[in-house]
Amino acid sequence: MTPHSNRQRAGAEFVAERENLRPQWEGEASTGHVLQPGELDLSHKVILYLEDITVSFDGFRALNKLSLAIDAGELRCIIGPNGAGKTTMMDVITGKTRPDEGSAFFGQTLDLTRMREPEIAHAGIGRKFQKPTVFEQHSVFENLELAMKADKRVRRSLFARLSSEEGDRIAAVLERIRLAGEADRQAGLLSHGQKQWLEIGMLLMQEPRLLLLDEPVAGMTDDETERTAELFVSLAGEHSLVVVEHDMAFVEALGGKVTVLHEGSVLAEGDLPTVQNDPRVIEVYLGR
Amino acid sequence: MRTPFTVRLFNSMPRAGWAALALFALFAWVWVPLAHLALPADHALHLSSYWVSLLGKILCYMVVAVAMDLIWGYAGILSLGHGLFFALGGYAFGMYLMRQIGRDGSYGAELPDFMVFLDWKELPWYWWGTDSFLWALLLVVAVPGLLAWVFGYFAFRSRIKGVYFAIITQALTYAAMLLFFRNETGFGGNNGFTDFKRILGHGITTPEMRVVLFALSAALLAGVLLLGRYLVTSRFGRVLAAIRDAESRVMFIGYNPLHYKLFVWTLSAVLCGLAGALYVPQVGIINPSEMSPANSIEIAVWVAVGGRGTLVGAVLGAGIVNLAKSWFTVSFPEYWPFFLGFLFIAVTLFLPNGVIGLWSTLRARLGARRPAPAAAEPPVQGAAAEPPAAESSRGAVA
Numbered sequence: 311m312t313p314h315s316n317r318q319r320a321g322a323e324f325v326a327e328r329e330n331l332r333p334q335w336e337g338e339a340s341t342g343h344v345l346q347p348g349e350l351d352l353s354h355k356v357i358l359y360l361e362d363i364t365v366s367f368d369g370f371r372a373l374n375k376l377s378l379a380i381d382a383g384e385l386r387c388i389i390g391p392n393g394a395g396k397t398t399m400m401d402v403i404t405g406k407t408r409p410d411e412g413s414a415f416f417g418q419t420l421d422l423t424r425m426r427e428p429e430i431a432h433a434g435i436g437r438k439f440q441k442p443t444v445f446e447q448h449s450v451f452e453n454l455e456l457a458m459k460a461d462k463r464v465r466r467s468l469f470a471r472l473s474s475e476e477g478d479r480i481a482a483v484l485e486r487i488r489l490a491g492e493a494d495r496q497a498g499l500l501s502h503g504q505k506q507w508l509e510i511g512m513l514l515m516q517e518p519r520l521l522l523l524d525e526p527v528a529g530m531t532d533d534e535t536e537r538t539a540e541l542f543v544s545l546a547g548e549h550s551l552v553v554v555e556h557d558m559a560f561v562e563a564l565g566g567k568v569t570v571l572h573e574g575s576v577l578a579e580g581d582l583p584t585v586q587n588d589p590r591v592i593e594v595y596l597g598r
Numbered sequence: 599m600r601t602p603f604t605v606r607l608f609n610s611m612p613r614a615g616w617a618a619l620a621l622f623a624l625f626a627w628v629w630v631p632l633a634h635l636a637l638p639a640d641h642a643l644h645l646s647s648y649w650v651s652l653l654g655k656i657l658c659y660m661v662v663a664v665a666m667d668l669i670w671g672y673a674g675i676l677s678l679g680h681g682l683f684f685a686l687g688g689y690a691f692g693m694y695l696m697r698q699i700g701r702d703g704s705y706g707a708e709l710p711d712f713m714v715f716l717d718w719k720e721l722p723w724y725w726w727g728t729d730s731f732l733w734a735l736l737l738v739v740a741v742p743g744l745l746a747w748v749f750g751y752f753a754f755r756s757r758i759k760g761v762y763f764a765i766i767t768q769a770l771t772y773a774a775m776l777l778f779f780r781n782e783t784g785f786g787g788n789n790g791f792t793d794f795k796r797i798l799g800h801g802i803t804t805p806e807m808r809v810v811l812f813a814l815s816a817a818l819l820a821g822v823l824l825l826g827r828y829l830v831t832s833r834f835g836r837v838l839a840a841i842r843d844a845e846s847r848v849m850f851i852g853y854n855p856l857h858y859k860l861f862v863w864t865l866s867a868v869l870c871g872l873a874g875a876l877y878v879p880q881v882g883i884i885n886p887s888e889m890s891p892a893n894s895i896e897i898a899v900w901v902a903v904g905g906r907g908t909l910v911g912a913v914l915g916a917g918i919v920n921l922a923k924s925w926f927t928v929s930f931p932e933y934w935p936f937f938l939g940f941l942f943i944a945v946t947l948f949l950p951n952g953v954i955g956l957w958s959t960l961r962a963r964l965g966a967r968r969p970a971p972a973a974a975e976p977p978v979q980g981a982a983a984e985p986p987a988a989e990s991s992r993g994a995v996a
């Protein structure tokens with residue numbers, strides 16, 4: 311889908327680019343544009359940088375010097391065998407897990423390793439969990455309302471009323487995730503696939519710049535999987551997406567660049583056919 | 599178009615709720631005063647002072663139950679230390695009541711009797727201003743509120759939850775009880791405060807005062823119910839319930855659960871403090887046994903019996919358990935603890951949604967059995983009228 315001229319941007323070029331970020335982040339902009347503290351800066355067209363991230367659990371390295379860069383508007387698939395560290399990587403990006411080493415930047419300026427979870431969500435990173443977690447006691451509509459990008463402080467939520475514009479936004483997302491007919495149903499009563507869609511809808515309500523989707527089509531029917539692929543492709547460009555998935559047909563349908571994780575670091579990166587023909591990748595998948 | 603606040607408040611409760619509230623107001627503000635003050639003592643409908651005091655006391659307990667339900671039923675935070683906030687409100691107002699005794703105490707001194715007994719020459723600094731009614735009211739709100747805020751801030755920031763949180767609250771109320779038992783603490787030791795004489799210069803044991811205190815307790819309960827109803831139907835309430843069901847998910851969509859929990863927790867403590875302040879003049883005594891761990895556990899039992907997650911349930915639970923308690927303590931006092939324990943086990947095993955849950959299950963069954971036109975309304979519809987999480991939350995209905 312999205313053209314990728316620059317394969318494999320980790321390495322020297324990437325590091326060099328990261329180096330001249332530092333002074334900018336400290337407020338001494340050399341390139342001339344004004345820095346807004348706390349705002350996403352996409353001046354280098356890269357929305358997410360991970361560099362040499364290491365995470366250990368009791369000595370076991372779930373992530374081992376992982377480096378990764380995602381372009382703004384890109385649709386990236388992450389594949390890899392079970393336990394490769396895909397979910398842990400998302401935990402690091404969303405602030406749930408602190409890396410032992412390495413740096414994680416959102417845009418040029420936002421240091422994810424120093425931000426707390428709500429701040430990261432607020433800055434524009436939305437996440438869909440591996441296990442769908444919607445608010446089962448709330449209606450589909452209320453789930454979307456809660457997720458909506460809004461002032462989320464106590465003071466505001468005490469007196470918050472849904473404006474007609476906000477109602478329209480919810481209605482639009484309900485259409486997009488094909489749950490318009492289920493708006494008043496309790497979310498706990500939805501089918502598994504519908505819950506996955508609702509969770510994607512909740513992500514969209516936050517109007518995130520970067521969406522992290524952990525196995526979004528797990529448990530979906532083929533038909534639902536196909537529609538999900540269509541939805542994601544339509545979201546790319548406006549949003550950046552990082553999709554973790556085991557379903558190769560789905561990865562193929564998405565058509566973006568693919569990164570293979572293995573034992574906590576990047577094994578290969580490129581479009582799907584290239585990656586599938588990479589002997590190291592074949593060994594990892596067949597050797598198990 | 600923005601809907602005015604009053605209209606939203608009105609719409610936050612079904613018409614039946616308003617009707618029930620109106621009936622309650624009629625009972626508390628018209629019937630009780632008339633039956634107690636106007637009807638002669640030998641009249642069949644005369645309400646004795648025993649009953650006015652008992653009902654007034656239960657109204658205060660109901661406020662505590664609603665406060666407990668707000669944090670337990672809606673935010674999923676089980677406190678087993680709510681008796682502390684209730685007692686602190688009681689003590690704060692009790693200080694004022696002690697000062698109102700003036701020189702009518704048994705030693706005829708300016709200082710409260712227990713201080714004379716300890717041979718103290720002047721009031722400790724924290725008794726400053728307690729001769730002022732307004733200052734006392736401020737303390738009633740501020741002391742439980744501040745303690746709850748500070749405690750909650752550290753507990754919620756450290757993400758202490760569930761059983762651990764409950765145990766720490768037990769420890770807190772227990773520690774406070776030990777502190778208040780000491781004479782040196784300056785709150786009358788194990789005797790606490792008693793022998794009150796006046797409020798704002800008016801005799802505290804007069805029938806009029808009794809009725810006024812009763813009516814104020816009823817007003818507090820009505821106000822707390824309205825406030826609670828508004829809260830749980832607002833977006834704030836939906837966030838709270840979401841925190842209860844999936845806290846980390848709430849964080850990922852950008853809410854900070856700390857602030858939400860802290861707000862409702864502090865509010866809940868303040869409501870308990872207010873209830874305690876009205877309770878003390880009605881029962882005429884406050885002592886450290888109000889802070890005993892068992893008292894706080896009892897509060898949780900009221901809510902469990904009534905049905906957590908519904909405000910009406912909390913009120914019913916407090917009413918049922920306390921009426922039963924006053925009957926037991928008159929008829930077979932030694933069996934009360936066993937009955938309470940039995941009740942708690944029975945409710946946990948058979949009525950996870952409490953009396954309210956039982957009622958909605960029965961109503962749903964009856965609804966389903968009714969012939970054609972009525973059966974068109976599915977049972978789920980009836981459940982939807984209840985506040986969120988009343989039904990299927992504990993999976994009992996299904």
Ligand SMILES: Nc1ncnc2c1ncn2[C@@H]1O[C@H](COP(=O)(O)OP(=O)(O)OP(=O)(O)O)[C@@H](O)[C@H]1O
Pocket residue numbers: 367371372390391392393394395396397398399440
């Ligand atoms: N909190 C934790 N404590 C200890 N070990 C953990 C923890 N979280 C993850 N791990 C381990 O880290 C490794 C990577 O886990 P992770 O969940 O990131 O894998 P994954 O690539 O998402 O796998 P899957 O495809 O099964 O979802 C696994 O071996 C896992 O057991």
Ligand SMILES: [Mg+2]
Pocket residue numbers: 396397398440524
């Ligand atoms: Mg995973």
